[in-house]
Amino acid sequence: MATTQQYYYDNVVKQLVLFSVFWAVVAMAVGVYISAELIWPTIDFGQPWLSFGRLRPLHTNGIIFGFGVSALMATAFYSVQRTSHVPLFAPRLAWFICYAWQLLILLGGLSLLAGWTSSKEYAELEWPFDIAIAILWVSFGIIFFCTIARRKIKPIYISNWFYGALIIVIAMLHIVNSLAIPVSLNKSYSIYAGAQDAIVQWWYGHNAVGFLLTGGFLGMMYYFLPKHSGRPIWSYKLSVVAFWAFTYSYIWAGPHHLHYSAIPEWVQSLAVVMSLILLAPSWATMVNGVMTVSGAWEKLKTDPALKFIVLSLAFYGLATFEGPMMSIRAVNVVSHFTDWTVGHVHSGALGWNAMITYGTFYFLIPRLVGAELYSVRMANAHFWLALGGTMLYIISMWAAGVSQGLLWLSVDETGELSYSFNDIMASMAPYYALRLVAGLVFLLGTVLMAWNFYMTIKGRETVKMQPPPLDPVYGVATGGATRPAAGAAPGIAAGVTS
Amino acid sequence: MINTITSLQLLRSVFNPQEIFSGLAGTEPAPGRILLRYTLWLLLLPPLFSLIGGYTFGWRLGAAQPLMFPVGTLLLISVAYFIVLVFGFVSTAIISRWMASTYGASDALGLHFALVGIVGEPLALASVAHLFPDVFFNVLVMIPAMIWSMYLLYTGIPVVLGIPPERGMLMASSLVGWLLVAAVSLLGLTMGLWVAGVGPALAV
Numbered sequence: 001m002a003t004t005q006q007y008y009y010d011n012v013v014k015q016l017v018l019f020s021v022f023w024a025v026v027a028m029a030v031g032v033y034i035s036a037e038l039i040w041p042t043i044d045f046g047q048p049w050l051s052f053g054r055l056r057p058l059h060t061n062g063i064i065f066g067f068g069v070s071a072l073m074a075t076a077f078y079s080v081q082r083t084s085h086v087p088l089f090a091p092r093l094a095w096f097i098c099y100a101w102q103l104l105i106l107l108g109g110l111s112l113l114a115g116w117t118s119s120k121e122y123a124e125l126e127w128p129f130d131i132a133i134a135i136l137w138v139s140f141g142i143i144f145f146c147t148i149a150r151r152k153i154k155p156i157y158i159s160n161w162f163y164g165a166l167i168i169v170i171a172m173l174h175i176v177n178s179l180a181i182p183v184s185l186n187k188s189y190s191i192y193a194g195a196q197d198a199i200v201q202w203w204y205g206h207n208a209v210g211f212l213l214t215g216g217f218l219g220m221m222y223y224f225l226p227k228h229s230g231r232p233i234w235s236y237k238l239s240v241v242a243f244w245a246f247t248y249s250y251i252w253a254g255p256h257h258l259h260y261s262a263i264p265e266w267v268q269s270l271a272v273v274m275s276l277i278l279l280a281p282s283w284a285t286m287v288n289g290v291m292t293v294s295g296a297w298e299k300l301k302t303d304p305a306l307k308f309i310v311l312s313l314a315f316y317g318l319a320t321f322e323g324p325m326m327s328i329r330a331v332n333v334v335s336h337f338t339d340w341t342v343g344h345v346h347s348g349a350l351g352w353n354a355m356i357t358y359g360t361f362y363f364l365i366p367r368l369v370g371a372e373l374y375s376v377r378m379a380n381a382h383f384w385l386a387l388g389g390t391m392l393y394i395i396s397m398w399a400a401g402v403s404q405g406l407l408w409l410s411v412d413e414t415g416e417l418s419y420s421f422n423d424i425m426a427s428m429a430p431y432y433a434l435r436l437v438a439g440l441v442f443l444l445g446t447v448l449m450a451w452n453f454y455m456t457i458k459g460r461e462t463v464k465m466q467p468p469p470l471d472p473v474y475g476v477a478t479g480g481a482t483r484p485a486a487g488a489a490p491g492i493a494a495g496v497t498s
Numbered sequence: 499m500i501n502t503i504t505s506l507q508l509l510r511s512v513f514n515p516q517e518i519f520s521g522l523a524g525t526e527p528a529p530g531r532i533l534l535r536y537t538l539w540l541l542l543l544p545p546l547f548s549l550i551g552g553y554t555f556g557w558r559l560g561a562a563q564p565l566m567f568p569v570g571t572l573l574l575i576s577v578a579y580f581i582v583l584v585f586g587f588v589s590t591a592i593i594s595r596w597m598a599s600t601y602g603a604s605d606a607l608g609l610h611f612a613l614v615g616i617v618g619e620p621l622a623l624a625s626v627a628h629l630f631p632d633v634f635f636n637v638l639v640m641i642p643a644m645i646w647s648m649y650l651l652y653t654g655i656p657v658v659l660g661i662p663p664e665r666g667m668l669m670a671s672s673l674v675g676w677l678l679v680a681a682v683s684l685l686g687l688t689m690g691l692w693v694a695g696v697g698p699a700l701a702v
Binding site: 286290291293294297298299300301307310311313314315317318321322325326328330331333334335340347388391392395396398399402403405406407409410411412415417418419423424427428430431434 | 559560561563565600601633634636637640641644645662664665667668671672674675676678679682683685686688689690692693694698699700701702
């Protein structure tokens with residue numbers, strides 16, 4: 001039973017949020033730099049470590065594992081305490097993970113610059129880092145699940161199901177995909193070969209998108225959206241159904257990255273079918289989010305954070321529609337390998353992941369330090385910069401991608417290809433210039449946010465918050481009530497009372 | 499109070515939207531009348547410009563030689579373009595009306611037709627860029643038009659449909675979600691038609 005001496009461990013949450021913002025600025029700046037390299041290739045100055053091939057994985061790993069995972073750890077630690085009404089399990093281990101993860105990102109990033117790579121997309125880090133990731137990830141799971149195991153509330157709130165799926169599935173994907181035979185400190189060879197290697201890699205790659213960039217961030221949404229809007233989830237049942245449908249169907253979809261390749265055709269077809277089915281739970285979740293926030297419109301007057309969350313749901317709807325559509329062979333044959341794919345990834349990464357995280361951070365930071373946000377005006381400016389940057393990015397990559405797909409496949413009356421690859425790529429410079437502007441605009445907004453947070457927390461300590469002594473709806477001491485009170489979804493307990 | 503909008507008002511709405519939005523608020527124009535008399539010709543502009551531009555200059559996608567098509571193919575593409583635009587216009591208006599109950603907005607279908615017509619107008623007018631179908635040139639022209647359309651959407655919904663600006667913001671964002679999906683569907687549909695043999699000859 002909670003005592004009055006117990007406090008939530010929020011210092012580690014604040015630290016992880018700050019690391020996440022730091023990596024956002026660094027990794028987005030690297031993204032801007034490599035987008036400039038595609039226009040002016042000589043700005044690598046002949047240095048291998050500045051080449052596109054080395055900076056690109058630094059950009060993707062920095063965003064996914066630096067910005068994304070730090071944000072997910074921060075929000076998981078924050079929300080699991082409040083939805084379980086107990087302080088974090090093993091806080092020292094949490095501090096260790098917090099700093100060890102950042103060290104791993106730093107050293108891993110340097111190793112990528114040095115040319116160490118497994119050459120597997122989103123899993124480029126070599127075997128010593130893979131082992132470290134596995135250890136830290138399992139430790140993350142121990143803290144999370146042990147906190148849940150000690151909970152004072154019987155139901156496990158839906159956000160914890162998503163965070164739990166993130167932890168379990170990413171551990172499974174990472175360990176299986178990274179199995180390799182080391183030949184030196186900086187080189188290993190995958191135990192898989194040929195088509196099997198490709199299938200395992202995209203089983204990992206697509207589900208890293210699914211369970212980390214989608215599932216993990218849905219966990220964030222399911223806790224912070226109701227909390228922020230002061231309303232329970234619109235339909236708690238729908239959220240549970242969507243969770244299981246999402247978990248079941250996502251895991252099959254990876255081979256749609258391998259259309260028209262050497263893998264069996266039935267595997268490709270199965271991936272298309274599962275990708276299309278995936279639209280249902282994805283949009284169910286979007287509708288649930290939109291309907292939850294729809295009743296909290298008054299808050300938009302004063303709250304810049306809610307705008308980010310509202311818009312992130314629109315981009316979530318776009319990205320989760322576009323993905324299944326691009327898995328259809330008739331579309332994929334044109335879109336694959338083009339910049340349309342890059343645009344699709346960024347509609348999710350900028351429009352969904354970054355915006356839901358920004359909205360959550362604008363909610364969290366003032367509460368963590370017990371102060372008003374330094375500048376609401378600056379946050380509003382950030383919103384429009386983020387929206388403008390994302391739209392410009394998507395549109396420029398749509399136009400570039402469709403042009404590339406069309407030109408690459410165009411044939412003349414004799415059946416010969418009409419255009420050379422080099423000529424087509426050389427003609428893409430104007431689109432890349434637009435994309436560079438888009439990236440700069442988005443990065444500027446992120447820098448404004450970082451400054452806003454710095455000024456908000458400057459000289460302030462983390463507020464100490466206690467778990468409520470007894471949960472009013474689900475407390476175990478109430479006689480083991482396990483069902484919601486009439487008209488009350490579990491979201492009420494998690495979203496409002498704590 | 500007015501019960502419909504004229505073509506002239508529709509044009510003026512691009513540059514002086516607030517006056518037209520205020521005039522529309524609380525009215526119940528007939529949806530069929532809005533579609534057939536005032537917005538259909540706007541929807542005709544992009545396919546028409548595309549046809550003329552494609553025939554005269556060919557599609558210029560950045561590579562050295564433009565893609566030239568027979569008139570029959572261009573006509574087929576323009577007809578498909580027109581059908582998709584009409585479908586997009588009507589479906590967006592219907593979806594807007596469907597969303598209205600959630601946000602406490604007016605559910606007069608004609609108002610949603612008029613609103614979507616006004617919002618889409620900058621894009622329809624900017625499609626004059628299709629007369630020179632260079633993709634990058636068109637992107638440059640359409641982006642400011644799209645920004646203006648989004649401005650009209652966000653500022654128009656609360657006034658025309660009679661809801662507070664904050665609720666309007668939520669409804670407009672939901673519609674933006676739908677419009678983004680519609681735009682990407684248009685891309686996907688186009689790819690499907692190309693692969694099926696309608697349009698450019700592709701090695702698929």
